Amino acid sequence: MRSTATRGDVILRHRRAVFSPGGIAVQVILAAGALTMVLPFIWMLSTSFKPPAEVISWPPRFIPLHPTVKNYVDAMKAAPFFRFFINSFLVSGISTLSILLTSSFSGFLFAKYRFPGRDIIFIAILATAMVPFQSYMIPFYLFMRDLGWLSTYQGLVAPLLIMSFGIFFMRQNILSIPDELMDAARIDGCSEFGIYTKIILPLSKAALSALSIFAFRNAWSDFIWPLLITNDINLYTMELGLGMFQHRFTVDYGCITAGSVISVAPILVVFAVFRRNIIEGITLTGLKG
Amino acid sequence: MLKMRKVGFLWLLCLMALACLIPPVNAASGKAIRLAIWSGYPEMAPFYQKVIEDYKKENPEVEVTFLTNPLREHEQKISAAIPANTAADIIETSTYVMQKFIDAGLIDPNPPKVDKFLKSGVYDPFYVTLNTSEGKTYGVPFFQGRQVMFWNTQMFKEAGLSHAPTTWEEVIDFSRKLAKYDAQGNLSRAGISLRKSGGGSGVTEKWWFWVYPAGGSIVEQVSKDKWRNGYDNDAGRSALKLYIDLIHKYKVDSHKIKADAEGFALQTHAMFTRESWVVGYMKQNAPSVQFDTAPLPKNKRAGTICTLMNFYVTKSSKNPEAAWDFVLFMMRPEYQKYLLSKVGWFPCRTDVDYEEIYKQVPQYRAFMALPAGYQLYAYPSLACYDEIQTKLSERLIQAFLDASLVDNPGKIARVISDAARETDDILRANGVYAGK
């Protein structure tokens, strides 16, 4: 595999040479962009600590004069956010696990083997992502009804068990793992499945952790399906709970933002845990088309 | 590099969560009779909590649960669940949303006991008529949406005005006195806040409250099952002209000013029309704002819409008798009062005395105590009405932005007749068009 450290240094030199005249301009643009990215979140966080009078004060003030946690207390009292969190976590977790398993193994097969019908199957899998879930939601709903899975965890998680982009992503990643490694393993008497577990999986750990973030995020943000399938507030996910919550406090921005912070925080924590893996991961594995 | 321990820990957490979750979900099914209610109003939660608690004292064998979603999501849920026969036992929704399911035979008429209750004089006969289809009654009226004018008494006083506008002339005159402008001449406080934007059908609905007093309506019924547009006439044209004049000629409302209940709470405008829930909303979110309510201004005639929210028992209910029993329990006078004082939606029962609540919250009075000559009108029982309103909304939103409509009766007439043609086309496509 390539050694990132040395390459990084080389590119470092190369880039500096290319961009040094406009270096300061680039810095300014990057910083401005970063500010644009986080400013809304800073506002959200700051509003959630403001007493009602300050929420609507004009011009906007980023540091509350009289910070309070009352909004959080009210939000936690108004909706069972902990329960929502557990549900979201459970659904997203199972969905992520299933997507990792199916995507990595079929991505491996699509990338490293040639068999009749391979490209057709691949494009068909990709094609299922080309129309939104809403377009076949009703047949899916009726199917879940016939299985008796309405208002259950199984029903909640069912459409999230697979992900076309996940297979696409893993395929692109595994393509760049050199064949020589696989051949060497075969000579050592390794089975094809052994190649998957002993070579492909360890080498795509990083890509897998990146995929896990996307899969987790995807399941976490699902809104329309949980709405339809759950008939019990105890099964509500964070997104659904927040949607309902938002309508109860249309103008109470303090409370709404507190609820939003509560709902965003867990996913940011998961992201923080996996952060190094994604960033290093994608950079280590690389992509190839 | 990947921290396997961290990942393992996360999965462990996941499995633990799974392990502690499955039992409570299964254990809940032990009770003999289970009932579920779906509501489209999250603010209704305290009401349901209260009635369920009280009902359980009298009927310990019945376990009632409720689920509230925002209105748009609630309606989507019932649209999927009623045809699939997977809906909750009791559904709280409006007559006009349920009408299409009733027409399709997906909802059963009321059993005799409930029918008798409806006709026993506890309701205004108008409500009973609204909920009657093909001679049979459906659903039990629970609460109602009536429109009134909310006006900020403080602002009115400062402008030297003592009462809410009662006529269109006063609407224009008062709005101009109430509007405020900044140094550049931009509107900084709206004299009146009209509904001008947003997806869905709300824009048409609010516009209807001006078309009606001018003598028109969105659709008019010609005979049973035959309809046509009711606004390609002076009423429609003058209602559009009123909006255009207020926005572009007198500049007393603007797209840049915070509108609706939010704006009223933040005091960005002096008056607007809404339902009774705003009273409770103001109490919770903006207790310092001084306001009162008044009947909608009249023109050629006067009236207010009356949208009924009813309880229906679905075909998917396994215990329809218990469900109806619970519905009738919720209709007891004390809970009707509880609904008004705690939630702020106006209860339907007309035989209950709400005087003590009026004394506490005088703003409620304008909703029920209608001046002489005020009519009640309702959503037509027309399955395609939502489509008509939604598509008309888009045209109105466009028109409200068009400053060239000021003092341009020809163009206003054209906008109106184009829109009316679309309305008639929708009626025709649904086979209920009456012809010119």
Next chain:
Amino acid sequence: MKSEYAARPSGGRSTSTSRSARASRRQLKLYLFCYLGLLPTILLFVILRVRPLFSTLQLSFYNWNMIKPIKPFVGFDNYRALLKDDLFLLSLRNTTLFAFGTVIMTAVLSLALASALSGRRKMSAFYQVVYFIPVVTPMVPVSIIWKWIYDPGYGLLNYILSFFGIEPVGWLTYPNLALFSIIVMCIWKALGYNMVMFLVGLKAISRQYYEAAAIDGASGWKSFRYITLPLLKPIILYVLVTSTIDAFNVFTPVYVMTTGSQGAPGNAVRTLVYNMYEDGFRYFKMGYASAQAAVLLLIVLVLTVLQFAFLRHEDTSSQGP
């Protein structure tokens, strides 16, 4: 660079018949391995995607109203009606604008950001995290935040613009601005994801290419144009394909930003899926909505195949379908 193990024994080309018979047996075994390995995934896809999708496509040939008991077969009537439906054509136009806006802008911006960051390792890690926060944030909180940013009276955007003497603007309520405002929000949300993708690609480009180019006197824009861009093709393909599919499927941002009295007017931001949703779930015309889904599928499929065709890596190792 060879990236694929064709079903062939590793010992090289076989000559004798017995060896080739053994080889073909081994090949069959490999095929079996592939098919068996794909079986669970394919089964899941068939049950969870293909089957419901086919029932939808079937519905498109019926006048299938969700609540009417009689659902007559109408052949291609739904499709014919689509061609004359102004709202459908409007949503097609809006979606195309939206897709062009978001796909091209995110691709260009994230590529520029990635190029600027690719040499600076320490800084890169920091910015990657910052730019990634919107990516992982779900849509409901994002919409709450952006409605505040766009609020005409209390919004952050108008507040910032007021420093430059620009008058307040109704970002969501003005029809010609509403779509633009939603595009900006979606770019904001997707930028970090694509930026990280491009960073990967840039890191993978060997320094020798740049050194060789430098000897020939090419640097700066030229080396970017003639080295970076061609070698980035695989990543560009991945980014374009996934973001085009996402853009044509845009729904939630539109849905949440049209809610409420100060939301965007429906027509100004009417996208294909929003229109489909309205026809299907508000007017109950499921058959008609399904026909729109079929058209959407066709459009995106053609675009994807075109993207694969145009960006097929010249390198022989490419196995893009």
